[in-house]
Amino acid sequence: MAAVASRLAVARVSPDGARPGAEAGRRGRPAGFAAAAVAGRRGRRRGGAVKASPPTEEAVQMTEPLTKDDLVAYLVSGCKPKENWRIGTEHEKFGFEVDTLRPIKYDQIRDILNGLAERFDWDKIMEGSNVIGLKQGKQSISLEPGGQFELSGAPLETLHQTCAEVNSHLYQVKAVGEEMGIGFLGLGFQPKWALSDIPIMPKGRYEIMRNYMPKVGTLGLDMMFRTCTVQVNLDFSSEQDMINKFRVGLALQPIATAIFANSPFKEGKPNGFLSLRSHIWTDTDNNRAGMLPFVFDESFGFERYVDYALDVPMYFVYRNKKYIDCTGMSFRDFMQGKLPSAPGELPTLNDWENHLTTIFPEVRLKRYLEMRGADGGPWRRLCALPAFWVGLLYDEESLQSILDMTFDWTKEEREMLRRKVPVTGLKTPFRDGYVRDLAEEVLKLAKKGLERRGYKEVGFLREVDEVVRTGVTPAERLLNLYETKWQRNVDRVFEHLLY
Numbered sequence: 001m002a003a004v005a006s007r008l009a010v011a012r013v014s015p016d017g018a019r020p021g022a023e024a025g026r027r028g029r030p031a032g033f034a035a036a037a038v039a040g041r042r043g044r045r046r047g048g049a050v051k052a053s054p055p056t057e058e059a060v061q062m063t064e065p066l067t068k069d070d071l072v073a074y075l076v077s078g079c080k081p082k083e084n085w086r087i088g089t090e091h092e093k094f095g096f097e098v099d100t101l102r103p104i105k106y107d108q109i110r111d112i113l114n115g116l117a118e119r120f121d122w123d124k125i126m127e128g129s130n131v132i133g134l135k136q137g138k139q140s141i142s143l144e145p146g147g148q149f150e151l152s153g154a155p156l157e158t159l160h161q162t163c164a165e166v167n168s169h170l171y172q173v174k175a176v177g178e179e180m181g182i183g184f185l186g187l188g189f190q191p192k193w194a195l196s197d198i199p200i201m202p203k204g205r206y207e208i209m210r211n212y213m214p215k216v217g218t219l220g221l222d223m224m225f226r227t228c229t230v231q232v233n234l235d236f237s238s239e240q241d242m243i244n245k246f247r248v249g250l251a252l253q254p255i256a257t258a259i260f261a262n263s264p265f266k267e268g269k270p271n272g273f274l275s276l277r278s279h280i281w282t283d284t285d286n287n288r289a290g291m292l293p294f295v296f297d298e299s300f301g302f303e304r305y306v307d308y309a310l311d312v313p314m315y316f317v318y319r320n321k322k323y324i325d326c327t328g329m330s331f332r333d334f335m336q337g338k339l340p341s342a343p344g345e346l347p348t349l350n351d352w353e354n355h356l357t358t359i360f361p362e363v364r365l366k367r368y369l370e371m372r373g374a375d376g377g378p379w380r381r382l383c384a385l386p387a388f389w390v391g392l393l394y395d396e397e398s399l400q401s402i403l404d405m406t407f408d409w410t411k412e413e414r415e416m417l418r419r420k421v422p423v424t425g426l427k428t429p430f431r432d433g434y435v436r437d438l439a440e441e442v443l444k445l446a447k448k449g450l451e452r453r454g455y456k457e458v459g460f461l462r463e464v465d466e467v468v469r470t471g472v473t474p475a476e477r478l479l480n481l482y483e484t485k486w487q488r489n490v491d492r493v494f495e496h497l498l499y
Contacts, residue, residue: 065335065336065337065346066335066346066347066348066349066352067335068303068306068310068335070349070352071306071309071310071352072302072303072306074349074352074353074367075302075305075306075365075366075367076239076302077367078235078236078242078366078367078368079236079237079238079239079241079242080235080236080237081237082237084235085234085235085237085394086155086156086157086235087155087156087157087158087159087161087162087232087233087234087386087390088152088153088154088155088156088232088233088234088368089151089153089162089165089166089230089231089232089233089382089385089386090150090151090152090153090229090230090231090233091150091151091166091228091229091230091231091376091382092144092148092149092150092227092228092229092230092376093148093149093150093184093185093186093228093376093499094148094149094184094185094187094190094228094376095108095109095112095147095148095149095177095182095183095184095185096182096183096184096185096494097181097182098181098182098183099181101192101491101494102193102197103146103147103190103193103197103198103199104147104182104199105147105199106130106147106199106200106201106202108180108182109143109147109149109201110130110131111180112149112173112176112177112180112182113131113133113134113141114131115176115179115180116134116141116172116173116176117131117134119172119175119176120136120172121136122134122135122136122141123135123136125140125142127202127203127204128202128321130202132201132202132203137154138154138155139151139152139153139154139165139169140152141169143201143203144201144224144228145200145201145203145206145209145210145224145225146190146198146199146200146201146224146225146226147198147199147201148227148228149173149184151165151166151169153165153166153169155233158455158457159383159386159387159390159450159455159457159460160455160456160457162383162386163382163383163460166379166382166383167379170184170379170499173499174499183494183498183499184498184499185493185494185497185498185499186228186262186376186377186378186379186381186382186497186499187228187262187263187265187375187376187377187493187497188227188228188229188261188262188263188275188276188277188278188375188376188377189222189226189227189228189263189265189266189271189276189277189280189375190225190226190227190266191265191266191268191490191493191494192265192267192268192490192491192494193226193267194267195221195222195225195226198225198226200225204316204322204323205315205316205323206224207323208315208316208323208325208327209224209315210224211325211327212315212327212328213284213285215327215328216284216285216286216287217283217284217285217286218283219279219280219281219282219283219284220284220285222280223280223281223284227263227277227280227376228277228375228376229277229372229374229375229376230260230374230375230376230377230381230382230385231370231371231372231374231385232370232371232385232386232389232390233368233369233370233371234368234369234371234389234390234393234394235368235369236368236369239301239302242302242365242369243295243300243301244399244403245369245393245399246295246300246363246365246369247295247296247403247406248392248393248399248402248403248406249362249363249369249371249389249393250291250292250295250296250361250362250363250414251402251406251409251414252392252402252406252442253291253362253363253371253372253373253418254373254414254417254418254421254428254435255417255421255435255438255439255442256371256373256374256385256388256389257275257278257373257374257375257421257422258274258275258421258425258426258428258435258439258473259374259388259426259439259443259464259467259468259473260275260373260374260375260377260381260384260385260464260473260474261274261275261278261375261421261422261425261473261474261475261476262275262375262376262377262381262473262474262475262478263275263276263277263278263375263475264276264475264476264478264479265478265482265490265493268490269490270479270482272423273422273423273475274422274423274424274425274473274475274476275375275421275422275425275475276422277375277376278373278375278421278422279422279423281360281362282418282419282422284360285360287312287313288312288313288358288359288360288361289360289361289362290361290362290418291361291362291414291415291418292308292361292362292363293411293414293415294308295363296411305365309331309355309356309359310330310331310332311330311332312331312355312358312359313327313328313329313330314326314327314328314329314330314331314334314339314355314358315327315355315358316354316358317334317339317341317342317345317347317351318351318354319342319345324341324342325341326339326341326342329341331347331352331355334346334347334351335347353366360372362418369393371385371389375474375475377474377497378497378499379499380463381463381464381474383460383463384460384461384462384463384464386460387446387450387457387458387460387461388443388446388461388464389446390449390450390453390457391445391446391447391448391449391450391453391457391458391461392442392445392446392449394449394453395448395449395450395452395453397448397449397452398445398446398448398449398452399449401445402442402445405441413430413431417430417435421435425471425473425475425476426439426467426468426471426472426473427471434471436468436471439468440468440469443461443464443465443468446461447461478493478496481493481496
């Protein structure tokens with residue numbers, strides 16, 4: 001185990017800079033969550049540059065091949081005592097030209113990133129000569145394939161800190177964007193423009209994905225270029241705690257999808273879904289997405305997830321500042337030095353970390369758990385989603401109540417919810433009631449969980465109270481506006497959901 005520990009200590013940078021609630025395994029107390037808010041008033045230092053955003057190679061060469069035990073130990077190293085649990089949020093948004101509503105191109109995004117670095121003290125993340133992201137403390141800003149602008153927040157202790165971080169970020173982005181005639185939209189799917197209208201970001205890994213996606217599903221390019229999500233990253237204390245949270249997260253992900261459904265338009269018209277973003281994942285790449293039924297097997301644990309991840313086809317290996325296309329190849333072969341694209345190369349823990357970021361189930365395990373089922377939305381909802389999951393997963397009573405409530409749900413029922421909720425939302429029938437009935441029960445448990453935490457955080461759930469009480473999702477409210485006040489003009493959504 002000592003050898004494993006020393007490997008885990010090897011310095012790494014993951015792809016696209018620090019990721020989700022960045023690096024949960026190294027989470028300590030956040031150094032001033034509101035630093036970003038004051039950065040603009042703090043000084044005139046221009047943002048520096050962080051060398052690598054792409055996955056860097058290990059700082060220390062591996063002295064012996066990685067074993068499966070090393071891969072398991074990497075996940076186990078995420079376990080931490082309750083007092084060290086943190087909350088990480090990630091949210092994406094669409095940038096657009098205020099005058100034309102067109103998606104912003106890379107040169108406009110580059111100017112925004114440079115403006116944020118200069119004015120608010122962020123460090124630039126470069127890929128070759130292109131700035132492709134920013135970093136400040138444990139927060140990072142990255143670009144999705146179609147230029148969707150993503151904040152990966154710092155790991156924070158309370159929802160008050162999380163919401164302050166969101167506000168600070170939106171304030172900064174707005175301050176720089178407004179001067180350039182650029183706005184940002186909180187929605188789960190691009191409402192107006194076709195795939196051919198979306199610019200492509202100059203990032204090596206995305207080129208590999210873009211070429212591969214059409215081979216494994218019909219909607220992968222839509223996922224890459226036309227969707228925005230918000231997700232929450234949470235810790236666990238032990239293997240059993242991880243299992244419990246993983247199961248609850250998967251069972252309730254469709255409930256979260258329904259409550260936060262916010263992607264009803266495509267190319268200027270209603271698209272037939274309340275969450276088209278969620279539906280898109282059902283035919284993106286089913287080798288790496290979905291509801292992971294094996295998580296509910298008695299044998300499930302860290303090792304079983306490693307077995308699953310080893311069988312998910314690879315995307316790339318990063319060597320000598322270049323992405324090597326390894327699409328469809330096996331990490332198991334990589335561990336034996338038998339990758340056709342990189343013969344003789346052996347993986348480092350950094351390669352494993354990168355590989356785990358290319359798996360896209362509804363709940364994803366790294367050294368923390370990611371809840372991935374919600375559409376992008378306006379800022380109050382960006383604060384409500386972490387409140388929902390923290391109230392359920394960080395309180396033992398609420399967690400146990402949900403485990404009891406979902407214990408006899410079958411694989412078929414979970415899959416039915418996954419497929420039908422994107423269409424019918426809270427009105428989806430379930431057993432002798434509707435998803436809205438489940439949502440009411442779950443929301444009560446989330447509130448009780450937050451109350452027991454003792455940080456006065458229950459108010460963050462107010463934003464979704466009316467949604468659950470009425471059974472009318474945000475998407476249905478938008479569709480109603482479209483048919484009435486907006487006179488079937490989808491352009492009005494850019495004004496309505498402008499940050």
